[in-house]
Amino acid sequence: MRRVLAAGLLTAVLASCAPPPQAPAPPPPPAPDLARDLAGKVGTDGIYNHLKKFAAIAAANKGTRADGTPGYQASVDYVANLLRDKGFDVQTPEYVRVERGAPGNPVLDVGGRRWGIVQASLLTSTAPGGLTAPTLHPVKPAGCAPDDYGTLNLRGAIAVVDDAVCSVVDKQNAAVTRGAVAVLVVSPPSANGAPRGLFSPGYYEHLNTPVGIIGKDADAVLLKTNTPVKLTLDAKNTGVKSRNVLAQTKTGDQHSVVLAGAHLDSAPTSAGINDAATGVSALLETAAALGGSPKIENAVRFTFWGSGAVGQEGATKYVRALAAEPLNDIALYLDFDILGSPNAGFFTFDGDQSGQANPEIPLDAVPAGSAGLERTLAGYLYLAGKRPADMTMDLGSGYGPFLTAGIPVGGISTGTSQRKSPIQARLWGGQVGAAFDPGYGPTGDTVEQLNRSALAVTGPAVAFAVGTYAQSLTGPNGVPLHDQRHRQAGK
Numbered sequence: 001m002r003r004v005l006a007a008g009l010l011t012a013v014l015a016s017c018a019p020p021p022q023a024p025a026p027p028p029p030p031a032p033d034l035a036r037d038l039a040g041k042v043g044t045d046g047i048y049n050h051l052k053k054f055a056a057i058a059a060a061n062k063g064t065r066a067d068g069t070p071g072y073q074a075s076v077d078y079v080a081n082l083l084r085d086k087g088f089d090v091q092t093p094e095y096v097r098v099e100r101g102a103p104g105n106p107v108l109d110v111g112g113r114r115w116g117i118v119q120a121s122l123l124t125s126t127a128p129g130g131l132t133a134p135t136l137h138p139v140k141p142a143g144c145a146p147d148d149y150g151t152l153n154l155r156g157a158i159a160v161v162d163d164a165v166c167s168v169v170d171k172q173n174a175a176v177t178r179g180a181v182a183v184l185v186v187s188p189p190s191a192n193g194a195p196r197g198l199f200s201p202g203y204y205e206h207l208n209t210p211v212g213i214i215g216k217d218a219d220a221v222l223l224k225t226n227t228p229v230k231l232t233l234d235a236k237n238t239g240v241k242s243r244n245v246l247a248q249t250k251t252g253d254q255h256s257v258v259l260a261g262a263h264l265d266s267a268p269t270s271a272g273i274n275d276a277a278t279g280v281s282a283l284l285e286t287a288a289a290l291g292g293s294p295k296i297e298n299a300v301r302f303t304f305w306g307s308g309a310v311g312q313e314g315a316t317k318y319v320r321a322l323a324a325e326p327l328n329d330i331a332l333y334l335d336f337d338i339l340g341s342p343n344a345g346f347f348t349f350d351g352d353q354s355g356q357a358n359p360e361i362p363l364d365a366v367p368a369g370s371a372g373l374e375r376t377l378a379g380y381l382y383l384a385g386k387r388p389a390d391m392t393m394d395l396g397s398g399y400g401p402f403l404t405a406g407i408p409v410g411g412i413s414t415g416t417s418q419r420k421s422p423i424q425a426r427l428w429g430g431q432v433g434a435a436f437d438p439g440y441g442p443t444g445d446t447v448e449q450l451n452r453s454a455l456a457v458t459g460p461a462v463a464f465a466v467g468t469y470a471q472s473l474t475g476p477n478g479v480p481l482h483d484q485r486h487r488q489a490g491k
Contacts, residue, residue, distance in 0.1 A: 034296065039460035041289035042282065047459050050281035051273055055076060055447045058271035065272050067265040067307045067314075068099070068240040075264050079245050079304050082284060087292025088247035088302070094207050095306070096239045097313040098122045099306035104234030108184070108218060110225060115218040119233045120168055120185065120199075121207040130232035131210060133158045133181055134476070135222050143169050146177045155179030158231060160222055163187035163195050169206045178385070179293030182231055184221040190204035201320040205239070244314045251469075252299035254481050257291055258469045259301050259407075260286070260334040260462070261315070263308020263398050268446045272309070274415070274437055278455060279336035280304060282462040289463060296470040298331060304400060308337075321403040324489040325406040331370060331407040332469060332479045335399040336462050341414035341437040343430040344454035347391035348377045348462055349411045351426050355390030367403060368394065373410025373465070376477045380464045381412070384457045387411075387427050406487045408479045412461055414454050416440045 052073060058064055061071030076092060084090045104125070108115040119125070135158045140148035143161030159175035161183055174184050187194060210233045222229070247266065248257070262279030266272020287302050294300075305314035319327070335349070350356075351370030353363045379386045392414055394400065399409040416437025425432045439449045473479050480486075 010334050011225050034294075035464045036469045038286060038289050038463035039110050042223060042285045042459045042463040044289070044456050046285045047278070047281045047455055048447070048452075049276055051282050051355040051447050051450070055271050056274060056276040058266065063271060064252055064269060065264075065266040066270075067297065067310055069095075070297055070308065071434070072242070072265050076243050076245055076304075076306075078230060079248075079264065079280070083245070083247040083287055083302065087106070087250070088287065089250060089292070091246045092243045093246065093318075095202060095305050095314070095317045096241055096244050097248065097311070097317075098204060099238045099240045100205055101236035101238060104232075104236060106212065106233050106235065108214060109230040109232070110210065110218070110221050111227065111229075113221070115214060115221070116337050117184075117218075117231075118213040119211075119235045121211040121233065122204040122235070122237050123239050125206055125235060126182070126210045126231060126233045130230050130234075131158075131182055132230045133227050134228050135160050137161070138222070142171070143174055146174050148174060149178050153179070156168070156181055158182045158184060158229070159228040160184045160186065163198050166197070167203060168198055168211060169199045169200065169203050170223055172207055172209050172211055181207070181375070182212075184222075184231075185213050186216060187213050188215050191340050191349055201275050201317055217409070226373040242314060244306055244318055245299060245304040247287065249294060249296065249299050251292070251294055252296040252470065254299050255329045256298040256331045256473060257301050257329050258332060258334070258466060259303055259330055259402075260297050260336070260400065260466050261303030261305060262336050263306075263314065264304040265306055266445070267309045273445045274307065274338055274450060275440060275445055276337035276456075278339040278450065280340055280455065282336060282455075282459040283461065286463040286466050288469070290466070294470070297472060298470050300466060300470050308398055310419070312396065314424065315398050316401045319405050322489065324487065327405060327407075327487045328406050328482065328485050329488050330402075330450045330487075331473055332373060332410070333399055334373065334462075334465055335397065335403040335409065335411035336458075337398060337411075338413045338416060338437065339458035339462070340450040340452070341416070341440075342449050343434050343438065343449050344414040344451045344455070345420065345428055345436050346381050346383070346386040346388050346425055346454075347415060348374045348388045349409060349415045350374065350390040350393055351408070351410055353393075356368075356392055358392050359396060360395055361393050361403070363434060365403075367406050367408045369380055370410060370477060371407030372477035373408055376468055377410055377412050377461060377465055380461045381457065386459070389424070389427070404488070408486070410465070412458055414451070414458060
């Protein structure tokens with residue numbers, strides 16, 4: 001009887017969270033059994049077991065699990081091995097991110113006149129003192145193939161090409177094949193950014209020759225000179241190898257995949273417990289309860305991102321590298337990073353833009369279905385006795401690349417460095433004027449400072465959301481089905 005009453009109450013809550021209908025509509029169906037069952041199996045004891053493991057990994061690795069460190073690699077291995085043991089198909093794809101060093105003073109000197117230049121070869125610089133060589137333009141300006149240079153002798157020269165037709169990597173390869181020692185790409189600044197396809201994901205990993213970007217003014221001068229020019233590209237960057245963890249069920253529709261993720265790394269001087277091992281741990285408990293071959297309608301892919309604390313490059317590279325079809329196979333993305341703040345609030349990502357909007361994200365830019373994800377998570381929080389508040393969408397967060405690609409996004413958070421207002425304290429308890437997470441930042445993020453009561457709410461909420469959409473994508477809080485999706489590959 002209690003179970004039936006809970007289902008009825010959830011129906012009422014979800015209906016009340018939805019926008020007013022234009023015409024009378026039947027009440028939404030009760031939440032699927034899978035969602036309630038998963039939520040009931042995800043408790044704080046299991047979550048804390050993982051949190052203690054991540055704390056131990058950090059302690060054994062100079063207090064950190066930061067991206068590119070042994071502590072991060074140990075975290076990847078822990079998550080990947082655990083999910084393999086639970087029967088998931090697990091991958092740990094590697095990528096390279098750029099760690100910026102001294103910017104140097106990139107410059108192109110033409111007859112004593114100096115022109116600004118952007119260093120595109122982020123991991124490849126000129127030798128100390130720069131490179132002096134003549135410049136040559138190909139017969140076909142794009143310079144995408146060796147034959148584009150006709151009979152020109154490019155040996156020892158700097159190739160000057162336009163920004164059309166192909167990627168900067170193809171332009172480099174064609175020029176180097178003909179003997180060039182550097183490449184200049186003429187690409188004037190534009191409000192729309194570089195031409196599509198010029199800089200493919202991870203392009204800098206394949207640039208092993210100095211490559212710079214110049215404007216049309218500099219190119220006009222190059223066209224009039226026959227004397228050697230001096231090119232200096234001296235930024236001191238390094239490439240850092242990292243890995244994501246992807247774990248997918250063997251069952252469910254592979255063309256309607258429910259993604260749920262969190263970033264796995266910590267800040268450079270932190271163990272990364274609330275941010276974001278709480279989200280990781282709740283996802284791991286959800287995955288363990290679900291199993292690798294559950295009876296579900298839609299496949300579930302658990303994702304754990306590298307570089308989340310240093311620019312969200314793990315998630316960004318993953319999304320941008322997907323071709324159109326696999327991108328369209330992603331039905332939605334649920335993001336869970338910070339779930340156990342000591343002075344906790346209970347926030348849902350503002351998928352319906354009913355709260356204070358981010359001016360960088362127009363209402364029509366929020367993917368269809370995001371409002372339904374918000375209502376599902378809000379409905380669960382209401383049932384748990386926590387009235388949720390809107391959290392403004394943020395393109396710099398882990399879900400940003402998915403939002404930009406047109407994938408519905410949702411999630412919850414218990415708050416970070418913002419201070420709790422009197423109204424919020426009346427809603428949720430806690431200390432007025434104090435940060436939601438006083439330990440948020442480089443050193444104070446430990447297991448001991450977590451709010452266990454908050455995790456007792458947010459952990460099951462993660463499981464409930466995953467279970468809801470693993471069972472069905474339709475209904476009043478559903479998301480667009482496969483043939484109704486509008487994704488933007490490579491964004």
